[in-house]
Amino acid sequence: MSHPWYLPCPTASAFVRSTSPSNCRSSATTSNAGPVAVACVRSVRITLAVGPARRVSLEERKVVAHVSIVVIGVNHRTGPLALLERVSVTVESLPKAIASLTSRVNIREAVVLSTCNRTEVYAVAERFHGAYADIRDFFCELGGLTPDELHPHLYSQHDDAAVSHLFEVAAGLDSAVLGETEILGQVRHAWEFSQSEGGARATLNLLFRHALETGKRARTETGISRSTTSVSHAAVEMATERLGTLKGRRVLVVGAGEMGEGVAVALVAAGAADITVTNRTEARAEQLAARINGRVVPFHALGDTIASVDVLLTCTGSGSVVIDHDLVHAARGGIDTPLLVVDIAVPRDVDGAVAQLDGVTLLDLDDLRDWAAKGIEKRAAEADSVRIIVGEEVERFSIDVTARQAAPLVAQLHEHAETIRVAELERFASRLAGLEPAQRSAVESLTRGIIAKLLHHPSVRLKEDVGTPSGERNAAAVHDLFNLS
Template structure:
């Protein structure tokens, strides 16, 4: 039996393919059940974020486990298995443990030291527990990984400064337009990334923050938390004409804005 870590991330895979392989939260119970019932896998945790999809498992055989994960990701994404294999990385035993600890510590993130990934690792483990897909081996592994991630942030300086994609986005906007304080900003989306962006904008002293989202109640909730203004999605183009900065954080599969929509505003 081996501990295996198999997946792909923002460095190994084009974004269009990575998005297709990323497991949506609503599909996670079925994904965990299917993987745990695979021929060569027993315990399974699926870590699925904006920038990575990784399967951690206790496998009867490494190569058999790799094949099970490859076939699952290919079927989920609707891609040929060989196309998925071109982008997968795989680790086993000590290297799998090392990889998970590196991920939990934020060392493998787009923004090194980012805060969100530790919570995402914890959520992935808890989701697997709920579905009965994890046992003592991966349970112990993930407990130690979460502890390692906490220690990395409390005992080193890795989490200081810009430590999230949302903070990096606000810093970039501040750099590009001179100063973001007092400026009007439109945030499209109302999920975790949007919430982090809104907090970063408030910390940076942004002026009016507009929040647009398909779910009106969620847009109102997020806008209210920062003293901003909710905008209905069908009023998006009117809002664009009066903002200085646009930040999109939506996970929608369909296009909300196209380049042509913005050219007329320049």
């Protein structure tokens, strides 16, 4: 069953009912999780009661809106690395991306998740087909692409499927390196950044909290993350396999961010002892070098350093080429020793023409994905266990959303009853004036208890029936019978 997910704002109570689905549009995805996704959205009716100033009629509360959680994106399965480079979103450009998405008419909330394996937009959409067009246009503007160029590589999912997809991403099921741990931090950072920019609010905040919980469960309750646990780790393992060993090799790490730190730590674990670090911000390079007992060279001395190393691993996230053909050619003039270059940045740090130089082997994320695919079979059983967890967490999310949708009306009902209770006690204040403190306290407890018992069953039913026709009728009846506004 597919659920429409939407949480009401604090000043509105919303009760959601699915009606017939709209025309569907299929969009291929080759997720580990399963089959082709169908990009369609249910028609969703939301009954809203907004504002305390006046009573809102039943007809006024029956406002029709179309809201859904959707994910639309490109990943390492649906698009080549060259396309992923064009639609990647750097940290510096994230504020503009969030502002661009949330300014579009069909999008209420948005989170952009852009990693070396994917760029995805998670959104709360007014109307799915309108939101699909908005997000497609965003990708086209981002990458300088036409819709026809982009469309074959886009995948889209909505409601339950979108929730499940995010949970699988957070759990490491949708990664090139199955079970890798770096993605969980990337999901957290994407969410927190969108929060700070006003892009993620009630619905996506709840969704991403559940996603992080799913990712943690997957890694603590299964062996999905044993062995190779990150893209950084996998890159070092691939380099080790190519060279036989990293012991005695001179290694240069370009980039001292989160990915660069992962590479450096993995190098030490693999036995590399001669490690040099360079970064545009030299202070970060110094911190990382100190941690691994390595050396630092200034970024402007990159060419000179390349001339003296056997292995170069780069992951700057700069958004453009850092190491071009001419730089490496000049650095290696007259040198015939082999150089292995591993580029795990998106967009790529290294100009592809570098691979044409004598003695240079250039590997990028496409090579890493092919290499990592060999190890997937070993963890297939663990992946099945993780999918069970994902299914459980999707159901938990459904229950949480249901309870939160009913919460505003339930709270309003209890507040209304409490107002009457207090007013009636005030009206009888003169008759109760002679009571002892203990007796007065007993009257307070008695009246509160009566209210609680009277409202308990209606409150439970309102929460249980959210999203059903009877739930909508009950909510409307409560509004009308208790004169709630």
